[in-house]
Amino acid sequence: MDFVKTQENEFLSLIAQHKGILYKICKMYTNDPEDRNDLSQEIILQLWKSYGTFKAQSTFATWMYRVSLNVALTFLKRSSRKIDDGILFPETDLADIASGSHKEDQLEYFYKAVQELLPVEKALIFLFLEGETHHSIGQHLGISEGNARVKLNRTKEKLQLIIKKNGYEY
């Protein structure tokens, strides 16, 4: 019993250290606060269930990417039961985005644009921004390094077009 409690505390403290990953994935995959909360709970729960498979050979962050993205890819949103192709998220009016700091603005426009990407495209962009190599992105997603590179480049172009269409400039 004590062992489980210690393990749970150790796990929760690791999650706390890496909660940035959780925040970013949830924000990329959901646009609704309730869904975001559901997804973060789902991810933590799946991470906990799989915690026994975590081997110290990989870093906790790398392992967390893998499990979290797998959960996010198949997550069913509560706010939108329509999960067939073309997932629609509640629109955020770009005019409503408060003009905060330069970084905050960039992030707001980025997350707004990301909602228009497909689930795998979101994973590609996430892994790229986390600094993963093409080889590692391919390993996470189960595709070849070459395909990871091609798909990532295409997604980056698509994302930039969306951002441009949304009118963000600096």
Next chain:
Amino acid sequence: MVMNIENFKDAWNSQAGENIILPKTINQLKAAGQPLDKIKKNMKHELFSQLLGIILLGIFPQLLKITKELYLLYYALYALMLLVCGYYLVKFFFFFKQVDATVLSSKENLYELYYEIRLKIEMYKSFAYLLAPFSIIFSAILIFGLEKNKLFEKLRNITNMDMLLCFVLFATIIVVVTLITNWWLNHFYGKYVRQIRNILDELREENV
């Protein structure tokens, strides 16, 4: 100048997730957003109504007072149906208990999920199809066997035309059950298969 994703890493790395409120214990978390969880939940709900149906079928002869001669036939079939149900319920139970495969690569994980769900849907279908003839025979026994109807005695003098009518009626019931089962599965479970199929299509390898 349009925001360049390559120069965006500073802003990206500045997010530490301060807004996220983490649970103090795992027990505070609730799950329900994964296709398998949804399917398991749906199947569990259906399981309760199926179990209730099985129990009711077991006491119908007494409740409806059917001809005693039909008891043996009814309960022989009932025992056979229990065997079939037992087999499928055990299979479904193991499905509920299965360990998840979230540590695999996304593609492997999605394929596991995809085939797992497809397999369960097919199993569910065959279960429903197997139950259809049972329900027809049970209904026939219950209708013809009612003591007050005296229909059972009339069965000895059944004409070819009556036989044909019964056959058409049973065939129609089977077709309707098949159509309803397919619609039901497609409506409640097919969407998960399509969702996963779409993501797998996204991951398809291209010639580079």
